[in-house]
Amino acid sequence: IVTGLIGALSQTMLARYTWWLVSTIASSSCCTTCSSASEALLRSALTEVQSTFNTLTVLVAVLWTAYPILWIIGNEGAGVVGLGVET
Structure with a gap:
């Protein structure tokens, strides 16, 4: 989130895309870790706990994947989509 803010406040597109890349690598690393x-x-957890955890893992992975994609094509990145789509 902080790197996205820095990217949004950057003046040049190269700086914005660089911060986007840093942010994407960091979020991928966090998800993997x-x-x-x-x-x-989870191996020793109950089946219901495993199921709930797997559902939440997929939800977080989808949202953390969608955020950098929307950022790069949105107003702060390439400007392909407008602010209404981003929010």
Whole structure:
């Protein structure tokens, strides 16, 4: 989120895209780390807990994937879509 803010406040498109790339790499790293760290804990959990966790994992992965895509094609990035679509 902070890197997205820095990118939005940057004056040049190169700086914006650089911060977008840094943000995307960081969020991918966070998702991977959280996913692998929780696998060991889930092995001993109840089936309902595993199911709920898997559902939430998919939800977070989809939203964390959609955010950088919307940012790059939105107003702050390439400007392909307007602010109404972003929000």
